[in-house]
Amino acid sequence: MDYEIFELGDVALQSGMTLRNAFLAYKTYGTLHADKSNVIVYPTWYSGQHYDNEWLIGNGMALDPQKYFIIVPNMLGNGLSSSPSNTPPPFDKTRFPPVTVYDNVRLQHQLVTQKFGIEKVALVTGWSMGAQQTFQWAASYPDMVERIVPFAGTAKTWPHNFVFLEGVKAALRADAAWKNGWYTEPPTTGLRAVGRVYAGWGFSQAFYREERYREMGYHSLEDFLVGYWEGFFLKKDANNLLAMAWTWQNADISANPMHNGDFEKALRSIKARAIVMPGRTDLYFTPEDNEYETRRMPNAVFRPIESIWGHFAGAGVNPADTKFIDDALKEVLAQQAVAVP
Structure with a gap:
């Protein structure tokens, strides 16, 4: 530790x-x-x-x-x-x-x-x-x-930032494995979906147009969406993400x-x-x-x-x-x- x-x-x-x-x-x-x-x-x-x-x-x-x-x-x-x-x-x-x-x-x-x-x-x-x-x-x-x-x-x-987070939360909660927060196994479909939602917001239109993800070691758009974004959120706990999203929305x-x-x-x-x-x-x-x-x-x-x-x-x-x-x-x-x- x-x-x-x-x-x-x-x-x-x-x-x-x-x-x-x-x-x-x-x-x-x-x-x-x-x-x-x-x-x-x-x-x-x-x-x-x-x-x-x-x-x-x-x-x-x-x-x-x-x-x-x-x-x-x-x-x-x-x-x-x-x-x-x-x-x-x-x-x-x-x-x-x-x-x-x-x-x-x-x-x-x-x-x-x-x-x-x-x-x-x-x-x-x-x-x-x-x-x-x-x-x-x-x-x-x-x-x-x-x-x-x-x-x-x-x-x-x-307000617009608040709405963005509503989309992130909804993607996670739509996974049946989420079980209203009482999951026993990670809701991986929802976590992957959060990554896809977030991908459209985290980087700009010009970033994608110029394929700057190649500078990060990804060789295609799909490679970036799976390797970076899905990979990022699969390591996270769903309830932790939702708790911090509440903190963020109410800041x-x-x-x-x-x-x-x-x-x-x-x-x-x-x-x-x-x-x-x-x-x-x-x-x-x-x-x-x-x-x-x-x-x-x-x-x-x-x-x-x-x-x-x-x-x-x-x-x-x-x-x-x-x-x-x-x-x-x-x-x-x-x-x-x-x-x-």
Whole structure:
């Protein structure tokens, strides 16, 4: 096991349910300075686990473990932290309680403060749902978070993104083997179908037109659909995917007692210096949604990733996009933190 566990005990969630004996799986990279000034929090994404974030961590990169103490907390529902697949009855499988992004970040804050005694975070960054958690960190703890770089993710799930996820969920639930979440064998037909649905959204039209999947080692469109997309989702647990989809669909940095649903107020409350980086051709976390959000944040720059790799411009699969993200992270880390009154 290459990660550690932070025990949370019984956690009261926003839904009114209790996540009993809750725990976060996390991994750290680098060494915490004595003054605890070199902390980066880098949350995971939809179905991703900590090792899926490691493409952006390395010597000479912005997230350099020789300079920074990088904490990667695994999102609830991802199979390593508390999830439908590892929670005992009666809250197992389809009875796993609904968890919000706000819940996730509140518990990650406990990890950061209680386990490590950290009071300031130099940077929070993340891709996709990791970006949603990044925004939430900045809105929930504005005096703690000095910088953020959310990439290919928004501060809330906008309606079209919600609808996209309805298609993903429906494909999975249509498999008779799913058995309303009480399956004993993986619903592989549904998982393969999720891959096919997702394939049309994850990359752009131009990506497919130019057959860029060949750069990833696939020799035809069908080879890519089976080898990459079906292969990707066959490794996942169906109930975990559905739990995280609920978290994703209900993401909104203002849906909590701090901001009481006032989204504009929540955006204005973010004090962190920010570079907001959508993928220019992202089909569900759209640049238009991010541009709206960035205009309402006091210290934010809008900088799209000019790429035809769609949402996956932020996934570490295209070297040019990875360099663009890494350069932005280096830039923001070189800047002074915004002075907090």
